[in-house]
Each structure stands twice: as structure tokens, then as C-alpha cells.
Amino acid sequence: MKPLTLDDLAALAARPNPVTTDFVRVQLDTGGIAAGAEETFAAFRAAVAAAALSTPVLRVGSHGRSWADPVVEVSAAGLPPVLYGGVKADVAPQIVAAHLQSGRLIDDHVIAPASGAAELAASVTHLLVLDTGVGEAKTKFFQFSFVEELKRRGLADQVQVARALDLGVYDEGVVVTLLPAGVTYTNVLAPDVARIVEQSIQGRQVLDDLLWKRTDPQVRIVLRNCGSIDPESLPDYLERAHGYQGLRAALARTPEQVIEELKVSGLRGRGGAGFPTWLKWSNTRIQKAEPRCVICNGDEGDPGAFMDRSVLESDPHSVLEGLMIAGYAIGAAHGYFYIRAEYPKAVERVERALSQAREAGLLGRNILGTGFSFDAKIRLGAGAFVCGEETALIASIEGKRGSPSPRPPYPSVRGLWGRPTAINNVETLANVPAILLRGGAWYAGFGTETTKGTKVFAVTGKVKNAQLVEVPMGTTLRAIVFDVCGGVLEDKDIKAVQTGGPSGGVIPDKHLDTPVAYETLQQLGSIMGSGGMIVMDTTDSMVDVAKFFLKFCVDESCGKCAPCRIGGFQMLQILDRISRGRGAAEDIAALRRICQAMQKASLCGLGQTAPNPVLSTLRYFDEEYKAYIEGGPSYARKMARAASGAEPVRALATATTEGA
């Protein structure tokens, strides 16, 4: 690729995004690959070649629906692009034969999130049906009913009825989506079948009583390109994702103006602490010492969190672009990606992005002829959780033992190799190009008063659709768990949501309507953290949950300072005693006392926040702790289920099913 110029970028910006149809996009991120996406990719290539089709089979990143991996997006003339989930290699030939060759959808794989559409402009070609209720699956029955009804009316050749995998609506009975318009009906009953066929398919009228009017609360800013572009292609990023237009916008301004734009946007650090990004940049910029450095913190380590990995794997150029803008704003010529070695795919793709950018003249001396020089390197983390803490991260890059050091001096004053350094999380940086491109005010239009923009969460645990979710700040936890992710697995009752990873806390059912923001979560005794969100149902023991997270912190403590090193270990001993029914009444007081010492006297965030899972479970579920101490684990579980309002009989039945 020949070096780009500012004019080239301007020309790209002026050009409308090319509309692409006729493709197969296989989502090849680590999650997808683990589920067999590479085999799927090969199978598609083979099937397309065997069928002598010209449809390109493309590699893209993941849009986050990990629960459905491998995920494939298929576009063929006449239909909007359709997502297929659970596409193992053997499904690929079926999709090629049905979708590409005869315009038919295959059963049980289609993911078609409800769009909230309320008009039927074109004739219905496909009808998707899915039972989302709690009872016995009725999907096949309804598919049969629709097919029969269509036959009766002589429409069987014009409309295909397919069983869907996911329609973005949960716990709303039988759900039916009409394509291509995307009109979704919920709680469809048997008598509605004839109405739908007659009025909506034949008459193109929308049935208001069945219509699903809610729209998906998700807003994709960070994940804007994830799953839609090839993460290994710079042209794809440039031509189809406004690539490096944010950088162009930044270079057209002074660094101070760039920082001001960030200030207007209200962007706060997405690594967990929520420090205003503009202030971090400004604090680094005002240092007299040179050279300065920027670091992208990709040492994501919270159990169950995979936001950063996904972004690095699916859209590496946008993180690099963010890093370059940060470099420009603070006056740094050197950047580092600190990525944990457990993310080889992310490392590979960032490495490739760096060499592509270098080749295109986007890294190096005098970038785009603007006089701005910048280059970046990758440094691998060896897997210590604490290296996500910025001073430990710096020590690690410098080749030292990854232990935190006292702040001040903050890295913005004395950071890497003693130079002023700004360290930003992957997600923070991925926001930056969009902010520069569309303006801080646009970004500040999302979110709440104190917490602007969107946040990516990795929702896992006892949830139906474990996946990445990007929602505006201020969305409630309940909306995230139930509306976006489909609610609790096996339709059990929700007990709590754990946010913030091992530094966070549990938020009980009664507080799930709290809008998500840095401050609100803190008030509830948890934190935003980097965005891990673990759903727990009534069978989950809160003592075990506290023990799990504390164990993580005890294992990951660097051992430098006494409160964290010994306090965490001693708390774990106590929790272990309690969970085995060997606890004593005074153990709770001892726990609280050690928690206080750890919170107040630990040197870094790891130690200061490690007691949070214990404190928040004590805060909301102290009865459960007492039950453990008084009667042991079995008694405690029984009491917990009773307390959460689950009927004892049903709880028993659940327990039996679990046993079986």
C-alpha cells in the first residue's frame, strides 16, 4: 500500500460508504474460533466454490453474541443481511444451498433482533417464529400452523416459515418476525395465526395488539465496527468504517482543542475508575519533561470480562487510531499496547494493524505530512491481574516485577521510564475516534448527567445469552439482563448481578432498576469496573460468590503490601470456614475488621477493592452468612431460596432437575 496523504483521507471521507450485498461474513474472534469458526469458514469457502457461486466468504470480527458462536452473517439479493448463530461447519453447506442458492432461511439458526419496525412496506417473504415462553417449546407447532395457513391461502410458495434461534425478545410467548420489514409480533396465540397471515401477509396491515414496539436499548459506538469489518484489513477500515477520519479531524486542530473536545464529550476512563480522560491527557500534556508516552492498557483480567479482547480482535485499527489521537493530544511520539499474552489473537491483529499503519504512512515520522510523528509497540503481559494497575503495568513494561508503586507521583508526571505517561484502557481509546469524528457534544448526548456515552458490558453467568452488550450509560441493570440478554438461564429467579469483577460487588434483585453509572453503582457498594457483569440466580450462594472473587484477588495479589497480602488470605480462611459450616459468630466482625484494614491501608486498587465482594454480600445477604454459621451450607441454601420468594416446592423441583 502506498503511503496515504491527507487528501486521500479527505477523499475517502467525501465518498459514501459502499453498500455491500452478497457476502458471507464469518465472525472469527477467539470466541468464534474456539467454537469452530475457522472450520466453518473453510466449509463456507468449500461449499461456495462447489456451488460455483461468486459470493465472497469474508472474515470479520465479532459483534459480541458469544452465546451463539460461531456466528455468520449472510447477505443475498432480496433479503436484508441475516445473522446465523451456532453455525458449525456442517451447517455451512445447508446455508449455502438454502440461503444463497434458493433464498430460503434454514431452521433454528437465524438471529433477527426485533427492530421495532411498524410498517410493512414490501411483501413478506419470510416469517420467523420462536417460542420465548417458559413452558414447553411450541415453536414447531406454530411453524406447522403458519405453513398450513399459508398453504390454505395459496401463499406457501411466496412466504417461507422458519424457526428462529433468537428474535431479541424474551419471555413474551410465541414471537413472530416478518421479513424483510422486521415487524415483530409477540405473545402470539393459535387464533392469531390466521389473522397474521390474512391481515399482515396478505393485507400488509400491522396488527397493533401484537406489535412489539420496544427497540433494542443498545447503542454501538465502541463496537461500531465489530463484526462488520475485516479486522485484518486496513482498506476495509478506511473505506467502510470512516477509518482514520477521527485522526484527520484531530490533526486539523491543536492538541488543546482535541483535549477540549474530549472534555465536552465527558468521556471517563473505561478501565474502571472513571477518571475523566481529558483531564488525564491534560495533566500529561502540561508536564515539561519530554518525551512523553501513551499506553493502551489491554491487560483485561476480570473473570468473565472480554470486552477489550473483542475490540482488539474485531477492530484493532480504531484502538490504534485512538492511541494516536491520544499521542497527538499529549505530545507523545511513543505508544505502547500492553496486552496480556493470553490474548494471542488480539496481539496478532494489533501487530498486523501496526505494520499496515506503518506501511500506509499512518505511523512513523511526519504522519500525513502534518509534522506529527508517532509509533507504537506491543508489550505482552505475563498474566498478572495486578499489571492492569497502571504503576504495576509500567513496572512490567520496564521489565521489573509487576508490583504497584505509590502514587503520587502519578504516571502523568513520572510514568514509563520516568516520562510523563497517559495510560488509557482499550475501550476508552476505541471511543476517541468516534468522538473526534462526530463531536464531543454528540457523544455527551448519550448517558446520564455525570456519566456520558455508552459502556460495553460482558454479561455472563446464569444468563440466557452471554454476550457483549453496549448500552448508553443510565440503562438499568434489569434492561441489560432481561431485555438484551434474555433473562436468567432456565428461567430461574434472579438473585443478584455482580458488576466490576473481583473489585466490584453484588447488586441484589431489588436494586436492578438502578440506572448504570459510576456513582450509582458505587452507592450500591459495587463499581462499574471494566464491565464484567455476572448474573446469579437463587441457587447461587452469596458466600461462595464472595469466596470465589476473594480467592481471585488473593491469588492475584502481588504480595507487596501487608494489608492486601495477609488480609485477603486471612479473609479467605474465614470465608472458607463459614462456607463449610465451621464458622463462628465472631467471624463476621473479624471479616469486617480485615475488610476495613484492606480498604483503607492497601497501596493499590486491587487491595483497596478486594473486600468489595465480601462487603457487598454482607450488606445485602448478611442473613445468608448467619444461616451458614448457624446451620451450615444446606440450611443456608434452603433459607436463601425461601427468602428470595421462590416457592419451596419449585425450589425442590429445580434442585431435582439439577441433580439429574
Added chain:
Amino acid sequence: MSAVATLPTVKATINGIVVEVPVGTSILDAARRAAVKIPTLCKHKDLLPTAACGLCVVRNKGGPRLLRACCTPLEAGMEIATHDNEIVEVRRSTLELILSNHPAECLTCGRNGECELQSIAADFNIRTDGIKRHVKEQPADCSTGSIILEFEKCIKCGRCLQVCQEMQDVWALSFLERGINTRMAPAGDIALAESPCVKCGQCSAHCPTGAIVENDETAAVWAALHDRDKICVVQVAPSVRVTVGEAFGLPPGTNLTKKLYSALRRLGFHAVFDTNFSADVTIVEEATEFVQRFVHQRGPLPLITSCCPAWTDFMEKKHWDFIDNFSTAKSPQQMLGVLAKTYYAQQAGIDPAKLVVVSIMPCTAKKYELSRTEEMFASGFKDVDICLTTRELARMLKQSGIDFLALDDGAADSILGTYSGAGTIFGTTGGVMEAALRTAHHYATGQKLGQVEFAAVRGLDGVKTAVIDVGGAKVRVAVAHGLGHVSAVLEQVRQARREDKEPPYHFIEVMACPGGCIGGGGQPYGVDNERRRQRIAGLYQDDRDQAVRCSHENPEVVRLYRDFLGQPNGTKAHELLHTRYTARPLYKR
């Protein structure tokens, strides 16, 4: 202190007391000025804060977060509270956590009564084991015979690491593993004796607990003293006379030379000698060597002093390209040992096989030196049998029933007991250089020196350089103390070598410990620069108090050469008083 006054200052309050301190002063130090003591187990005055113990937490303006006083600079307008209810509670819990991870074997510990952890626990009035004890069993490392690492007693404050890595540039100790399993150990989890350790013992002098202690050999000395078949003689190193008093509550720098002579005689030593005497002999040998090289161009320059065994060990391990520059003269300890078993034994008519030479040294590396090479057995026996540190001597004196401070003055025994002022200043950084220059001047010019004091090589700067006029010739000298300061000096010499230029220095003195032997690893606990200065002042005073201030004028030294050795650097002197060095590259196992 006018220099301090001109620095910009900040004003703030600590417990309501207004303090004004130079910008950058930590809250911990600022509090001391307000007569407020903030407890800490990890911050040492010599070292940067490691921020490991968590005891020094304080609060600013009633905020919810606590700050670590050791590493937070006082800022203008701060309102620091150091002892509110929550702070005290947090400190207490943290201390109890530390104690739960400590074996609490105080009664049988080498630091009993002198332990910082013990004394803080007493201050906090800890009366119960509030938290269940968890100490991972780990055998002690006794491999060096000089320093013992009792890993179980380590509180992971990180002082020894900073001392070993930053201050001494030795890099023997490190932290291994993490979390509750974090432990201080020789890097690579090998035996200390196989590590780069040079036995300087600075780790033991800075350790707050009994985790790093000298190898206590007092029992062997008691056994020798009580053995009717043995004749025990003792030597006292230059620096010990101004430090031993600290173990008995006297201020640092108090000169107890004559009480020491009495006390050692009472302990049962047949003869009491002074290492200052052999320091004079060392100077005669070394100054002769220097004049040979400098005036007669016989041998490479710079000449580098070798009387510090930690330094020679360090050189052999890391800077062996300087072997030819090293003075081959043995250290005063070894010279006295060999002379006791040859010259003294002969003159006194004692069978050297029956003679036991005990040395009282400021240093743990001196224990290692006793059998460093075969030259340490030049008398045909082990020249010095047992080496005790100042701390061990203090313990012996306390056990012996001697009321040390009430003793009358005594005298050292001829013929190895008289010393010059030059011998006594061996105990401080710059002292060997100064002593050598006094004698070298005489050897080079044949004239008596008028002004014997060389102020340029005195003081606590890490590296001191000077150009000294010796009979018209300009001698460029460098004095480094604290091994961390050595590499820079040696690098200058290497640079000149590479460029085939004149060496930047003709004579280099190195002492491994900051301050020299008065700051040695075996000295009484609680060393800091203030104490070093006081101890050094004690030695310089002792120098001024001597009628003879140059080694070559010491009458017993003159007699030694006349009656026994012959010429300095002569055949007999070489046989008995000189040694060799071997390159011993690290990690060759």
C-alpha cells in the same frame, strides 16, 4: 542549614500543629518536626519508601481515603490527622495481620529486645493473637556462614531488597512468588552462598525483624575461652570502638577503646591486640605498592584498595577485569591474625597451634574473609579463628556479668597493640585513602607531612574525588563507599582503558558499606546518616588524639619490620601479608 532555608517550602497542619517544610518532604518526615510519631515498619531513613507495611496511613481534611505518610509529600494547605479513631483501628488491624504472618518466637530470636516489630507491637499494646496465625514453614538459609536468612520471620517490608539491589548493586535478594506466598529469597531461589551475595550484611543492618541476622558465633568463642589447651587472643577493629557503646545506651561516636581493652581482658583473653596496629601495617604495604606503581611505574594504575572483603568479593564476581589493579595487601584483620601466629607466637614463646585468634569486626563479610583463600592460612594455621561482629561482642559482654561502662581504662598488649591516627581512621570512608596518602607522601618525598588531614576525601558523598599533591606530583584519587557507587567510578576507568588514555584516577578506595566500616553490616542497629556522621566524628577525634598520626611512624610497626619482616613488600612480607584474587563470574552453576 542555610541551604535548606532557601528551598521553597510548604505550610500545612499536622494534628492542628502548623508545620513548614521544604517542598517534597513526606508527611512522615514533616510529622517528626511537629513531634508527631507516625508508626512504620518499612520506611528506613536510608531508603526510599517501599510503601509495603501500610502502618503509616494518615488522613487529609477528614477525607474518606487514607494516605501513606511515607510516600506522600506534604502539600500546602493539607490538614493531616495522624491518630483519629479509624486510623488507629486500621493500623491495629494491619499490625495484627502482620503479626499473624510472623512466627512470634521472640524469646529465642536474634533480634529479641532490638526488634522493630516487637517494639511496635508493644507500643500498640497488642495482647492477644487476634487473627489466626499462618506462617509457612521454611528452613533458614545458613549457607554463607556470615548471614542467616530466617525466611519465616520476614515481614516483606522490602528494605533488604532495596539495600541489596539499589544501594549495594549486588542483586542477590529478590521477592519470589506473589500474594501470601511472596517471600524474600536469593534471586532464582538458590542458596545465598551461590548467589551474588558479598556478605556485606547491610540487609541485616536494615532488617526490622530477625529475618536477616549475622551468624552468631559467640558460643565458639566461649568454648575457646574455656578450653584450657587454648590461648585466646583478640583484636578489635578500628570502627568498633566508636559504635559498641550504642549497644549500652551511649551516644554514637563515643570512643570506648580503653574500656574495650579492659573488658576483653576480663572476658579471659590472654592478650588484647588492636586491629589499628595491623591497619598501620596494611598502609605500609599498600603505600609501598602505590609508590612502586605511581613513581616507578611497576604495575598498573589505578591502585585499588582491598581491605574490605565484601568489596573484594564484589570485584571478583562483577568487576574481575580490575584484579591486576587490586592491592595485594591483606586486610588488617588477616594481617593481625598471621602476625599473631608467627611474630607474636615466636616472641612470646607460644605454640601457634594453641593460639586462638578472635577478631571483633563491624562486618559480616569479615566472617567470610577468614577462609577466603589459602593465603588466609599463611601462618600454617587458620590465621584468624573466629570473627565476631560488634553486635555479637555486645551480647557477650552482657552475658559475662561485666559492667562494661563502669570499667577502668585498660591498655592493649604489645607487640601488636600500638596504633597511629592513620590506623584508626581505617574505620571510615576515605580513611584508608587518607592514611595511605600520609605514608605514600613520605615514601615518595622522604619528607614529613605538615598537614596530615585530607578534607577532600572525607564526608558522606557517595563518590569523592580529589587531586592530591605528593611532592609535586598530582595524584588523582577517588573514594567510593556503598557498592552502588562503585560501578560509575570503574566505568570511567574502563572508558579510559578502551580509549587508551591516562586513567582518570591513580588511587581508588572502596568500602562496601555506606560510611565505611562504621556503617558496617555487623554494627549496632539503627544506622542512618546522622549516626554515621557521629561515628565518623568519633574516629577523627581518636586520630587527632594520637601523638603518632602516620602509619610508618608507629614504633611497633617500625620494630616489626626491623625484627621480623624486613622490607615492606619484601619476600617475607609478601609471603605473610599479601594475597591473590580470582575471577568468579556469577551464575556459573
